[in-house]
Amino acid sequence: GAVVSQHPSRVICKSGTSVKIECRSLDFQATTMFWYRQFPKQSLMLMATSNEGSKATYEQGVEKDKFLINHASLTLSTLTVTSAHPEDSSFYICSARDVAGSSSGANVLTFGAGSRLTVL
Amino acid sequence: QKEVEQDPGPLSVPEGAIVSLNCTYSNSAFQYFMWYRQYSRKGPELLMYTYSSGNKEDGRFTAQVDKSSKYISLFIRDSQPSDSATYLCAGGIGLTGGGNKLTFGTGTQLKVEL
Numbered sequence: 001g002a003v004v005s006q007h008p009s010r011v012i013c014k015s016g017t018s019v020k021i022e023c024r025s026l027d028f029q030a031t032t033m034f035w036y037r038q039f040p041k042q043s044l045m046l047m048a049t050s051n052e053g054s055k056a057t058y059e060q061g062v063e064k065d066k067f068l069i070n071h072a073s074l075t076l077s078t079l080t081v082t083s084a085h086p087e088d089s090s091f092y093i094c095s096a097r098d099v100a101g102s103s104s105g106a107n108v109l110t111f112g113a114g115s116r117l118t119v120l
Numbered sequence: 121q122k123e124v125e126q127d128p129g130p131l132s133v134p135e136g137a138i139v140s141l142n143c144t145y146s147n148s149a150f151q152y153f154m155w156y157r158q159y160s161r162k163g164p165e166l167l168m169y170t171y172s173s174g175n176k177e178d179g180r181f182t183a184q185v186d187k188s189s190k191y192i193s194l195f196i197r198d199s200q201p202s203d204s205a206t207y208l209c210a211g212g213i214g215l216t217g218g219g220n221k222l223t224f225g226t227g228t229q230l231k232v233e234l
Contacts (some may be wrong), residue, residue: 044164
């Protein structure tokens with residue numbers, strides 16, 4: 001089945017630094033990838049939709065200058081948390097939809113294992 | 121009101137029990153529904169997805185949708201300790217519908233005890 005790899009799985013950084021998280025579709029091409037944020041015991045909150053070859057679409061309330069998304073190829077999207085602060089500490093998860101998709105149109109997503117960011 | 125509501129639990133059951141996990145939703149535009157299972161510190165994995173009202177069965181899992189009452193359920197038969205995880209329901213709108221996003225519930229934490 002489809003596999004999405006996310007790296008790093010865990011990162012600790014100092015306040016004010018930037019952190020890059022990679023999301024790769026390993027055995028399929030993904031024109032669209034999604035970035036979510038999840039706080040403990042809370043739902044997955046969609047941050048942005050990453051589109052290959054074009055600008056990402058951000059959800060309301062998500063700072064695009066804070067969370068830089070680049071989708072340079074059909075198999076790689078990156079999320080960069082710029083000038084990270086302790087409140088950015090969270091579990092970030094990406095997902096991807098196979099371009100072959102579902103014949104019925106369902107958004108069957110494959111998720112990465114997530115990246116836990118801790119900002120000191 | 122959240123678009124997808126789900127009791128966070130935790131729900132604790134003995135091994136072998138039938139588990140019922142439920143969600144309600146408010147967005148009438150949802151065309152399909154999904155259940156994901158998420159183990160601690162891992163990404164969600166898809167269990168099932170359904171379109172229409174009714175039941176869909178896959179092994180020990182049965183997904184049920186009642187669009188008239190905006191209620192979706194996941195039943196797990198003969199529950200096992202390995203089923204212990206957080207179960208997330210989600211509603212989605214198809215690509216042809218102009219959107220391609222999933223809206224998740226908060227997830228229900230399930231513990232199956234020996």
